[in-house]
Amino acid sequence: MDPSLHFVFGTHPDHGFVAAAHTTTALPAHLADWFLTRVQFEPVPGDPGLYRLTVPEKDGRRRTRQAVHDLRRHGYTVRADIALDPAQSASPPRAVPVNGLSQRRSRIAQAAGRSSQQRPVPTTSAPTVRTVPPVPGYTPTVRLRSPTTGRSR
16 A cells, blocks of 8 residues: 555445545544544444445435545545546536526516516605594593502602
């Protein structure tokens, strides 16, 4: 194995997406374990040095490619299968939304051009007159003094 190589990623028939670390003085075992667990890999029981991706059926290929990319960004040398290496293969096609941004903008522009049925357009002929509510025929009772018992405020 190349002494400058730090991590190897690939696929395993039993464990799915796997990773292994080549421990050196620059990359001790505990640091390799720390990095691989941070990128969602867990140790394989009974197989020391081998790690498998947690929940590989949940977008496993993309998550493994992201782990390869992140470890390289931290300055480690990583070898990966062609399908898992973002530098050697094209990224998987992204789903294009049915109603993308251009369709949304078009609908907004069409709606802005139409007059709304909710608020009728005010006419400019005569200003509307607001009615003033009538004055009540009674005077409300207001108590200004406190009762003789108790303290005043």
